[in-house]
Amino acid sequence: MSEQHTRRAVDIGLLRQSTGATWRATPVIMRQVILALLPGIVLYAYLIDARVLLGLTIAVIAALLFEAMVMWLRKRPVTSRLGDGSAAVTGVLLALSVPPGLPAWQLIIGCGVAILLAKHVFGGLGHNPFNPAMVAFAVLIVSFPVTMTDWPMTADPVARVALGDPAGTWDAMTSQTPLDRYRAHARITTGDTVFTLSSPGTAWVVIALAWLGGGLWLLWMRVITWHAPVALLVSLGTCHGLATLISPTAMPIGIALLGGATLFGAFFIVTDPVSGAATPRGRLLFGAGVGVLTFLIRQFGSWPEGFAFAVLIMNAAVPLIDRLDRPRVR
Amino acid sequence: MSTRTGNATHAAAALALLAGTVVIAVLLMQRISQPRIDASVSQLREQRLAEVLPPGEWDKALPGDTIHQLTDDAPTPIFRYWRDGVAAAAIMQVIAPDGYNGDIVLLIGVDAEGVVSGVRVLSHRETPGLGDDIELRRSDWITDFDTLSLEAMPRDDWALTSRGGAFDAFTGATITPRAVVRAVYRALVWFDEHSTTVFSLPRERP
Amino acid sequence: MTDIDTHALIVDGLWRRNPALVQLLGLCPLLAVSTSVVDAAALGLATLLTLLVANLAVSLLRKHISEAVRLPLQILVIAGTVTLLELLLAAWLPRLHESLGIFLPLIVTNCLILARTEAFARHHTPDRATIDALATGAGFALALLALGAVREIVGQGTVFAGLDKLTGHTEALPGISLFAAEHGLVLAILPPGAFILLGLMLALLKPGR
Amino acid sequence: METLPRISGGMDLPRFKPGVQHPPVTIALPATLVFPLIGHQGRALQACVVAGEHVHAGQLLAPGMAASAKGVVRAIEDHATAHPSGMTAPSVILDVDHTRESAVDASSATLDLAGIVGHGGAGFSLSRKLSTVADRCRCLIINAAECEPGIACDESLLCHDAGAVLEGIKALITYLQPEQCVLAIESDKTHAITSFEDALKEGKATGEIRVLALHPTYPSGAERLLVNQVLKWQGLERLPSHQRPGDRGIACINVATAHAVAQILNTGAATQRLVTVNAHEACTARVTLGTPVQHVLDVLGALPVGAQRVRVGGPLSGFELADLAAPVLTTCNALTVATPVPEEPVLPCIRCGDCVPVCPMGLYPQQLFALAQAQDSKGLQRKGIDRCITCGCCDIACPSFINLTTHFRSAQSRLREHAETERAATHAEALHERHRERVARDEQRTIPGTEAPTRTAVSSALSRARARRKRSG
Known part of the structure; x- marks a missing residue:
């Protein structure tokens, strides 16, 4: 019996390896999240705006620099924590949540808010009660409403023709998120079936499906669990469905689920383990809450997209969910 | 025992004395400042009224003929203006209740035909930097209403562009401008129905 | 009791026991009115x-105030002062009065003032009480001013905007503009921004103590 | 052979059973044996022997602790113990008398008095366990599950000494008269299963004892889980969290304990147990209880060298031994000599929840961890910390390499200590209260008006007391 064989029995690290646990270590999770985002990012850069790549680079560098600065100030080992990848993920998620043309300095402020205010003020990785990227998004949209709602009008011939706007006069317009665009023309085209799929812009639909694909891959790799995304999509879909029944001018389910931040958020934001609920039942509740709140803010609020605020509100409810969810002890 | 009563009497007397002094001081101060306060309030109002009134000379000095609570749904107060004895303009003070944060109080000036001569915000508590673009000192959005009337624009256009209307929302905020547009529209509709009543009411003695 | 030296007072x-930054007294007006330098300065004054x-x-009345009625007496004095002040402002600086709104009459309930009359003025001679009032009041005003300055600069890119409210000018004074208002961090002007900035100020000042 | 349903939670760990293929090696008696005076859950025992006393094998040194060889008590003093904290404890040190043991009257030994401590993890007194179900035993479960990698002593026992095990089980059946008796063992231990089934055929007990196969999931051998699996198999409701197996007439007894019962019947004392020794060469050692670890490893030529350390128990449930002088006792199932691999740096908990599905008890380890760090005793109890069996599944699953079980273990012992002091305090308070009542009553008796005891009454009472004392002593 070899030394290695005997070691196998004493070493919990090797046991972890044999069950695939080390392979699931925190830094690996972070890398896989970024990997899952890649197809969406590529399509985003190709179909909508290549500036998103610049934004991603700036955000990741800024997030890492802020992280390094804080670790240095807190007298902690800088390199090991940069390696865990959580700061980079925050930067990536933030850069994908904001319009690609956002001025770099505003994006950098956002990264600072995410890393300093949302994460390290509460004690760093694992201790932040709120999703850092969403805190930064909220601060940015409150502070810079002009640039934060300046989404590029896509070179999206299908949508233009469908909306009877071949001249592309939208280029002159600002303050339109892909979701808001539906609202803008809902009145004109009510009852028009062509509208249903193409309205958020086919390009955006393609990207939303790429997020969905990445999310399914993460599910398959067991990086995330199904509870929160499914609960979110079901509750948001139900809310929009009921709204459509009551008022025919309400946003159809297809647009609600494919437009805006829905799919991106379902698989990459509400699945954030740190600021979300940690138990299966808790995650169901968390996801459903985000769905309902997103619907309410979209429908009745003044903000173009309610997802970030819904996530932040439910983040605040996580301690309560944790407390209420008692284990069914076997 | 006697000292305690003495103390209590003493304390009560001190309290009464001080209270009296304070009351007298406040009354005195009010006597001195009240005229100035009234003056500055009316000055402020006249300044605002002048901003929304069509240009020219009027039969009566600002604030004009004032009537309160004409009907249940009427703007209040309404300031009426005559030029050479002809009913020529009115200013309605209305409240937009569906703002982002409490009531928005507006002054809406119209001529006798119901054409808007100006709209101004008297007071509001909208979010600074977002909703306060309805103030003239921050943006000239509010001047978009000038020269508009119910006849000049179809009903559907009295809405924000995001809902298919003619008014731009300012970026990031749709609730505040929507509330203002609705309030102006409501006031114009009311005036359209009641303008004869408004001007037929007896004029105040000058 | 009277041997505390003036310098220490x-x-x-101003600093060591600054009412706003150390004792955290009067936070409500501090956070609500510090959206601009002018408002902050006015409320501070x-x-x-x-x-x-x-x-x-x-302090003058301290010999005549009995224990039993001292709180009503102090409140009476404070309320009377604030009422006089409010009438004065309404008459001569109406725009400032409007801008301070409810927070002017609310000075009555500012625990800072009752704390100083109760803890200090009641036991000390008028000259000491005056020095204490000036120092503590200035400490509060300076903290308010600092927060107001930060919030105005960060939020709107200006300083001293609306100075006319304080001087009684009739036309609006735009103040000094540092950058375009749309580049301002609007969050700084909103109530949560006030909390965050105050927190950051406290954190930055901590090592200095 | 029937199979039991798979437990929910837990983990499928690699099968690693060192030394099981060779018959056990008997370790010669050492010069001295050590018996720490510690009982179940760390309670202190009171020695009932004194220094210099001659004892024979099987004689009780303390309640629930029997000598495993003939000898002389050298001293009762502090000695190293095999405890995770590396603490020392008052121990009976026995100089072994190597002359041949005089025959012990085996028939006089009873199961109640022999001081057998369960050979499973907890070290619960066997007599106590049996007494809870005596006369109303519905089911006797022999636990032969040994699902942690690196431990193979029970498997080795069944492979090489199944006859003795069967003998012990039969004795237990006679004693308890259960309605049913089952032996639960993982399905992948085919050799042990055939060996035991052969013994059953030989002993003509095939119908009496049923062999149930478990899915080899760690930790399906944990008592509560195993009992629930058997109940499920029987079509009964599982144990509610406040019930113990004994409350339902179920006795769950480790296979090594059954073997110890057989030893008592044959020799009058349970003196030995099998220990998996996992060094450069793995083997199973038959060790006399109380033998210092040092001696066992010395005999096998496996003393640690260089950076090597000795681990007691498996990789999950075990701990690193601080002092090799510590003795092998009933709960010591494996000794591993190896160089520990440096542990991964612990990262902060990111609340991923990976620990939730693997917990066999259905607990939320992540929340327990947060509560343990906040020292929130109420919260810990609300979330069921006392149900944690410290199996270590969450440790393996944790992607941040947090040793959750360590935290839970210390939280449990802290809570237990707290409860203990609380109980002591209430007890003292009750005593004090009773004392005050008595004093008050006495005072009431002597209220003015009643007769004060006269001088003669007092002296006569005193003389009566003296007479009584003389009679008794």
């Missing part, structure tokens, strides 16, 4: 003035 009020009058009055 001043340092305590009003608070300082009220504190001065109240401290002086309580």
Whole structure:
């Protein structure tokens, strides 16, 4: 019996390896999240705006620099924590949540808010009660409403023709998120079936499906669990469905689920383990809450997209969910 | 025992004395400042009224003929203006209740035909930097209403562009401008129905 | 009781026991009114003035105030002072009065003032009480001013905007503009921004103590 | 052979059973044996022997602790113990008398008095366990599950000494008269299963004892889980969290304990147990209880060298031994000599929840961890910390390499200590209260008006007391 064989029995690290646990270590999770985002990012850069790549680079560098600065100030080992990848993920998620043309300095402020205010003020990785990227998004949209709602009008011939706007006069317009665009023309085209799929812009639909694909891959790799995304999509879909029944001018389910931040958020934001609920039942509740709140803010609020605020509100409810969810002890 | 009563009497007397002094001081101060306060309030109002009134000379000095609570749904107060004895303009003070944060109080000036001569915000508590673009000192959005009337624009256009209307929302905020547009529209509709009543009411003695 | 030296009184009020930054007294007006330098300065001055009058009055009357009625007496003095001040402002600086709104009458309930009359003026001579009021009031006003300056600069890119409210000019003074308002961090002007900035200020000042 | 349903939670760990293929090696008696005076859950025992006393094998040194060889008590003093904290404890040190043991009257030994401590993890007194179900035993479960990698002593026992095990089980059946008796063992231990089934055929007990196969999931051998699996198999409701197996007439007894019962019947004392020794060469050692670890490893030529350390128990449930002088006792199932691999740096908990599905008890380890760090005793109890069996599944699953079980273990012992002091305090308070009542009553008796005891009454009472004392002593 070899030394290695005997070691196998004493070493919990090797046991972890044999069950695939080390392979699931925190830094690996972070890398896989970024990997899952890649197809969406590529399509985003190709179909909508290549500036998103610049934004991603700036955000990741800024997030890492802020992280390094804080670790240095807190007298902690800088390199090991940069390696865990959580700061980079925050930067990536933030850069994908904001319009690609956002001025770099505003994006950098956002990264600072995410890393300093949302994460390290509460004690760093694992201790932040709120999703850092969403805190930064909220601060940015409150502070810079002009640039934060300046989404590029896509070179999206299908949508233009469908909306009877071949001249592309939208280029002159600002303050339109892909979701808001539906609202803008809902009145004109009510009852028009062509509208249903193409309205958020086919390009955006393609990207939303790429997020969905990445999310399914993460599910398959067991990086995330199904509870929160499914609960979110079901509750948001139900809310929009009921709204459509009551008022025919309400946003159809297809647009609600494919437009805006829905799919991106379902698989990459509400699945954030740190600021979300940690138990299966808790995650169901968390996801459903985000769905309902997103619907309410979209429908009745003044903000173009309610997802970030819904996530932040439910983040605040996580301690309560944790407390209420008692284990069914076997 | 006697000292305690003495103390209590003493304390009560001190309290009464001080209270009296304070009351007298406040009354005195009010006597001195009240005229100035009234003056500055009316000055402020006249300044605002002048901003929304069509240009020219009027039969009566600002604030004009004032009537309160004409009907249940009427703007209040309404300031009426005559030029050479002809009913020529009115200013309605209305409240937009569906703002982002409490009531928005507006002054809406119209001529006798119901054409808007100006709209101004008297007071509001909208979010600074977002909703306060309805103030003239921050943006000239509010001047978009000038020269508009119910006849000049179809009903559907009295809405924000995001809902298919003619008014731009300012970026990031749709609730505040929507509330203002609705309030102006409501006031114009009311005036359209009641303008004869408004001007037929007896004029105040000058 | 009277042997506390003047220097210590001043340092305590302004810095070492700064009412806003160390004792965290009067946070409500501090956070609500510090959206601009002018508003902050106005409320700071009003608070300082009220504190001065109240401290002086309580100190002068200290021999005649019995334990039983001391709180009603102090409140009476403070409320009277604030009412006088409010009438004055409404008459001569109406725009400032409008802009301070409810927070001007609310000075009555500012625990800072009652704390100073109760803890200090009641036991000290009028000259000491005056120095204490000036130092503490100035400490509060300076903290308010600092927060107001930060919030105005970060939020709107200006300083001293609306100075006309303080000087009584009729036309609006735009103040000094540092950058375009749309580049401002609007969050700084909103109430949560006030909390965050105050927190950051406290954190930055911590090592200095 | 029937199979039991798979437990929910837990983990499928690699099968690693060192030394099981060779018959056990008997370790010669050492010069001295050590018996720490510690009982179940760390309670202190009171020695009932004194220094210099001659004892024979099987004689009780303390309640629930029997000598495993003939000898002389050298001293009762502090000695190293095999405890995770590396603490020392008052121990009976026995100089072994190597002359041949005089025959012990085996028939006089009873199961109640022999001081057998369960050979499973907890070290619960066997007599106590049996007494809870005596006369109303519905089911006797022999636990032969040994699902942690690196431990193979029970498997080795069944492979090489199944006859003795069967003998012990039969004795237990006679004693308890259960309605049913089952032996639960993982399905992948085919050799042990055939060996035991052969013994059953030989002993003509095939119908009496049923062999149930478990899915080899760690930790399906944990008592509560195993009992629930058997109940499920029987079509009964599982144990509610406040019930113990004994409350339902179920006795769950480790296979090594059954073997110890057989030893008592044959020799009058349970003196030995099998220990998996996992060094450069793995083997199973038959060790006399109380033998210092040092001696066992010395005999096998496996003393640690260089950076090597000795681990007691498996990789999950075990701990690193601080002092090799510590003795092998009933709960010591494996000794591993190896160089520990440096542990991964612990990262902060990111609340991923990976620990939730693997917990066999259905607990939320992540929340327990947060509560343990906040020292929130109420919260810990609300979330069921006392149900944690410290199996270590969450440790393996944690992607941040947090040793959750360590935290839970210390939280449990802290809570237990707290409860203990609380109980002591209430007890003292009750005593004090009773004392005050008595004093008050006495005072009431002597209220003015009643007769004060006269001098003669007092002296006569005193003389009566003296007479009584003389009679008794």
